[in-house]
Amino acid sequence: MLRRGGDIGERRSAVVQPLALDETRLIARIVGRDLRAFEQLYRIYHPRLSRFLINILRRPHLVEEALNDTLMVVWRRPEAFNGTSKVSTWIFAIAYRTALKARSRHDEPVEDPQAGFRASPDATPEQDLGRRQLQEILATAMGQLSPEHRAVVDLTYFHEAGYREIAEILDCPVGTVKTRMHHARRHLKGMVADQIGPDWW
Template structure:
C-alpha cells in the first residue's frame, strides 16, 4: 500500500511515469472486475480510461482516508454505473473472457463452473453483482466496499446476503439446465453432489 500511496502522491505532482506505473498496476484487476460487471470488454476499457483520467486530474484530492485502491475503484464503480445506465439503450456485446483465466487443474470443469457463475452473476441486480465482485473477486472488506459504493456498511452486507441467497438458488438451476441441454450428468456439479451423498 505504501508504494501505491507514493505513486498517487507523485501523480498529484504531475509525474507521468508514476501515472503509467499506477495504470499498469491496476489495469488487469480493473479490466477483470469491470468486464465481469459490464459484460462488455469495450465498455470496461472505456471506464478504465475515464477512471484514470479522473485519477490524473484529481490525485491531489486523495486524502489517504482509505487505500488508494479503494479510492480508484470507487471512481471506477461510479463511472461503470453511469456507463451501464447509458449503455442500457444499446445492444450488449458478448463477454470477452480474456481476463477470466482458468485456475483449476481440470480446465474443462473450471470453465464450466466459471460459465455457471458468470451466468448466475449476470442475473443479479447490478448493485448486488458489484458487491459480490468487490468482496469475493477483489477481496475488499464490507467497509471498503461501502466506501467504493458510497453507501452504508449495512447496505453492503444486505446486498451480499441477498446475492448469496440468489446464487444459492440459481447455481443448481443452471446446473440442471446444462444437464437438460444434453451435457453428461457425470460431468456437472449436480452429478458430483449425487456421488458424494
C-alpha cells in the same frame, strides 16, 4: 483489503502488488505531474480495473473507455485523494461511479448475459467437465445479478475487500453491502443447486 491483482482471470498472479504506502507515494508524485509515476499506477491498476469494470458493465467495448476515464480522473485530480482511505479504495470508488455513468449512457440491453465471463479455456471437457459446467452456471447466474450485486460479489471474492471498504467504494451503508451479498449468494447457490444438485460444494 483490496489486495488481489494480476492478469485478467488469474487469481493471485505473479504480479507483485506494491504496498499501499508505495501507491500513496505514487499519488504524491502524480500530484507533482510525474508522468512516469502515473504510468506505474496505470500498469498496476489496469488488470484490476478491467476485471472490476467488465463485471459491472458486461459490455467489453465500454470497459476500455471507462477504465481510461477512471484513471484520467486520477491524473487530473490526484489531490482529491485525501489519505483517509487506501489508494485502491479511492480508485475503485471512482471506477464504480464511472461504470454506473457509462451504463446509464449506454442503456442498451446486453446481448450476451455471459459477456465478460467465460468458462475457463484451460478446463477441457476431458479434464474437468464438472468445473466447466459449474463455471458456465455461475457466469450465467452472475449475469442475472444487478451491477450493484455483482460489484459486491466481485469485490468480496476476487479483490478480497472487507465489507466496510466495499461500503466506502459503493458509497452505501454497510448494511446494504451485507444485504446485497446475502441475496447474491442465495441466488448463486440456488442456480447451482437447481442445475447440479443441492450438495455441489
